[in-house]
Amino acid sequence: MKLFNKISQSPILFTLVIAITRLPFLFFGYGSEEDAWALPLVAERIARTGVYEVSRLPGHPFQELLYTVIWNAGPVVYNLFTVFISSFGIYFFIKILQHLKLEWKWAASSFAFTPIFFINCTNNMDYVWACSFIIISLYQILKNNFLFSGLFLAMAIGCRITSGAAIIPMILFLMITENEQLLKSLFKLVLFTTFFTLLIFIPVFKEYGSTFLTYYEHFPIPSFAKNFYKGSFGAFGITGYIGVLILVFYSFKKLIKNPNLFKSPIIVVALTGITLFKIAFICLPLKSAFIIPVLPYMFLMTAVLCDEKIQKWASILLVISCFLFGINLSDPLRGSKESKLSYSFDVSNQKVVFDVLSGIFTADITKRINRTSFANEVIDKAKGIHEPTYVIAGWYLSDILVLQKGYENVYVKYGYYTNKNILDSLASIHYSIKYLPQQEELNDLRFGNSFTKTCATPF
Numbered sequence: 357m358k359l360f361n362k363i364s365q366s367p368i369l370f371t372l373v374i375a376i377t378r379l380p381f382l383f384f385g386y387g388s389e390e391d392a393w394a395l396p397l398v399a400e401r402i403a404r405t406g407v408y409e410v411s412r413l414p415g416h417p418f419q420e421l422l423y424t425v426i427w428n429a430g431p432v433v434y435n436l437f438t439v440f441i442s443s444f445g446i447y448f449f450i451k452i453l454q455h456l457k458l459e460w461k462w463a464a465s466s467f468a469f470t471p472i473f474f475i476n477c478t479n480n481m482d483y484v485w486a487c488s489f490i491i492i493s494l495y496q497i498l499k500n501n502f503l504f505s506g507l508f509l510a511m512a513i514g515c516r517i518t519s520g521a522a523i524i525p526m527i528l529f530l531m532i533t534e535n536e537q538l539l540k541s542l543f544k545l546v547l548f549t550t551f552f553t554l555l556i557f558i559p560v561f562k563e564y565g566s567t568f569l570t571y572y573e574h575f576p577i578p579s580f581a582k583n584f585y586k587g588s589f590g591a592f593g594i595t596g597y598i599g600v601l602i603l604v605f606y607s608f609k610k611l612i613k614n615p616n617l618f619k620s621p622i623i624v625v626a627l628t629g630i631t632l633f634k635i636a637f638i639c640l641p642l643k644s645a646f647i648i649p650v651l652p653y654m655f656l657m658t659a660v661l662c663d664e665k666i667q668k669w670a671s672i673l674l675v676i677s678c679f680l681f682g683i684n685l686s687d688p689l690r691g692s693k694e695s696k697l698s699y700s701f702d703v704s705n706q707k708v709v710f711d712v713l714s715g716i717f718t719a720d721i722t723k724r725i726n727r728t729s730f731a732n733e734v735i736d737k738a739k740g741i742h743e744p745t746y747v748i749a750g751w752y753l754s755d756i757l758v759l760q761k762g763y764e765n766v767y768v769k770y771g772y773y774t775n776k777n778i779l780d781s782l783a784s785i786h787y788s789i790k791y792l793p794q795q796e797e798l799n800d801l802r803f804g805n806s807f808t809k810t811c812a813t814p815f
Contacts, residue, residue, distance in 0.1 A: 364461035367450040374468045375443040378477050382435040384724040386758070387479030389643070393754035395480055396434065399423035408559035415560045415568050418514025419482045434480035442477040445488025448495045449652055453659055455498050456622060462667035463659035466599070469675045470651055471716035472591040472644050479724075483645045486515040490522045491652050494625070497526045502541065506548025513549075514556035518636055519649070523549060525628040532621045581703050583641040585685070590644035593677025593716040599670035600654070607661040622660060629653030678717035683710050692719035693726065731755040734792065734815065738768045745788045747815055748774055748808070750795035773802040779811040790815040 364370050386392040391412055398411040403424040411420055426433050446468050453460035467473065476483045489512035496505035505526070512519035523545070530541050560568050577583070588597050611617050618624070633649040640646065658667065684692050686700060686707040694700075697712035711719065731752055738747075738760075749756055749770040756770055769787075771778075779789055789812040791799065796808040 360461075364464075367447055367454070367460075370450065370461070370464065371443050371447040374446055375439055378439045378442075378474075381478040381721060382432050382439070384431075384721055385728045385755075386431045386434060387481055388475075388720050388723040388727060389479075389481060390751045390754050392479050392481050393758050395420065395423060396427065396431075396758055397754055399427035403427040408563050410560070410564070410568065413568060414517050415557070415564070416482050416515055416517075417560050418511050418556050419485055421559065423480075431480065435478055438477055438480055438484060441488050442473075442484040445484060445491045445652075448488075448492045449655075452491070452495050452498060452656065455495070456660070458659045459664060459667075460659065462664060462671045463655045466603075466658075466667065466671040466674050467651055467655045469671070469678055470591070471593050471596055471674070471678045473648055473651055474678055474717050475720045476645055476648065481645065482515040483648045486512045486519045487648050487652065489515065490519055490649065493522065494526065494652075497529060497545070500541075502544035503548050506545060506550075507552050509549045510552030510556055513553050518633075520553075521632045521636065522629065522649070524632060525625040525653070528628055529621050529625050532619075532624060577641065582685070582706065583638075585683075585708075586641055586644040587637055587647055589683045590685075590716070591647045592674065594681045594683055594710075596674040596677030596716075599673030599677075602666060602673075603658040603662055603670045604654075606663075606666050607658050610661045617661070620660070623657060626653045626657035626660070630657065677715050679715040681710075681712060682715040682719045683708060684714075684716070684719050685709075691723060691726065693722035727752075727755060728759070731759050735760045735763060737815070738765050739763070741765060741768050743767060743788055744786060745769070745790060746771060746774075746779075746782050748772075748789070748791040748795050748799055748812060750792060750798050752792055752795075773799045775803050776805070776807045776811060779807075783811065789813070 363373055386396060394411045398409050398420055401407075401409055402420065408417065408421070410416070422437070423434065426437070446464060449467055450460045450464050453463060473484060473487075489508045493505045493508035493512065496502070496508060509519070509523060509526075512522065526545060527542060530538060530545070534541050578586075591597075592600050611623075618627075630650055630653045633647075633653070637646045637650070658670070662670075682692075686694075686709045692709075692711075692714060694709055695711050695713035698709050698714070699711075700707055700709045702708065714722070734747075734749075734752065734756055738745075745768045747768060747770045750773055753770055753772050773795075782789060791808060791812045792815050796812065796814075799808040800806050
């Protein structure tokens, strides 16, 4: 504890130590999501052709274009970019708390070690990029630097377009704190944000026009049980979620006792940010990582309203949940490795595993290892195929395309989910059609019809 207190005397030293805790976990591929593996493929195509291409709609041009600079550098360098940017996010989160004359060490520690944030600091995804740029933009608002606030908010939007909602808490902050300069300040914020956003999205407009704003959701929203898991234990872990509930309970207890606190500019910012991004998650609860934009607002609020002892214990519980007492959805191929002290049970026809010796963060690392291992097994098996073969790879497609470079078998083609007309066309030119495990179900679900098993056989 003495060492922690010493480190937390300096925001720079604290941020550096947090960054170091990420470094051992950068060597396990690009991430546990299929989108993480699509990014290097798109970066390579853009770098080679000079033509912009989305990794997935509606486009994430700031990150996609920046990755073209290092398109062939490999996963460690890609992941280092995320460590670097997330470290700036943590540093400026501390600067916001300092600007507000708040004790920052426990709030910053909770933020840095929230499992879903920690996970996405060690892969190449854009979640913490966008979150970090939102934090920097908010800090610039507090310092009345509207040019830089607009620039960083535009960068956040260029990573995840939903980040644009972050301008609403900033506008409310200005409306409460500004008097004579209100209209001028609002004009500057909106002008600079709009200008830089349009600048970043020029390549997207050029290639896709306004159609890039369409979001294609091929699969139905999961059950309530899965969605609740993703927004609770899947994001915070068991002990971490308990810690968050304690923080929220004491925060609202204080707000109820002191209603005037609702008029505080920073509380307005925090509550608005929490509400907006929580609603966004509820509307599209596909991944636990979609809860990440809520985190800085939540820990900002609790830093204001909770005493140091409560923040300390919540922070400890969040750190524990990264490494112990995890609860995960089980999957034999891309799920996490289960320890000897794990227990499984069923919830809504889904196998769930409680693992004493593996937390949410460590489970994600084993998911990354398992995912890569399976993709390599597919590539090795494909080497022995000597007839035209088409494989419905589904969510493994990007992993395989990245990992097989230099070892491609000209007889084997991999595809994403594929409709019946295309499969019939391939069969007519004597392709043997295969599907990877579980992908036949998802292929049918994608196209709303049961046909995959009649057209293809297991790989």
